[in-house]
Amino acid sequence: MNLLVNIDVPDMQRAIDFYSSAFDLQLNRQLDDDVAELTGASATIYLLKKDEGSTCSKYSTQTRRYQRHWTPVHFDVVVDDIWQATERVVSAGAMIESECSEWRQSKCITFSDPFGHGFCLIEFEKDTYST
Numbered sequence: 096m097n098l099l100v101n102i103d104v105p106d107m108q109r110a111i112d113f114y115s116s117a118f119d120l121q122l123n124r125q126l127d128d129d130v131a132e133l134t135g136a137s138a139t140i141y142l143l144k145k146d147e148g149s150t151c152s153k154y155s156t157q158t159r160r161y162q163r164h165w166t167p168v169h170f171d172v173v174v175d176d177i178w179q180a181t182e183r184v185v186s187a188g189a190m191i192e193s194e195c196s197e198w199r200q201s202k203c204i205t206f207s208d209p210f211g212h213g214f215c216l217i218e219f220e221k222d223t224y225s226t
Contacts, residue, residue, distance in 0.1 A: 098138045103145040110142045117187035161210045169213040177218035200225035
């Protein structure tokens, strides 16, 4: 199985700049004007240009909005140094949304990207959560 991550964004260049700077991803290729492929993580990330107010699905009356919003799915970025990574993502344009919490020998801080999507930075003391 191969996991791909798709992130809707209203401004392609701003999104490429943010994700490249925040997470040291590289623009691998641009597929048309509305899809960009970023590499450098354990999963390939696709930025999909979707206008604010466009419909999300034919089965929903909701439309896309890029103010801070909640969704039950978000991504975590595992880092070696949570404080250094925090400086990097904030400098790129992320907003800090929580204090650093510690759980099962890990540290976690939550953020939102410039498009309202939530994500977490996580630093593990070992390879993953400890029991």
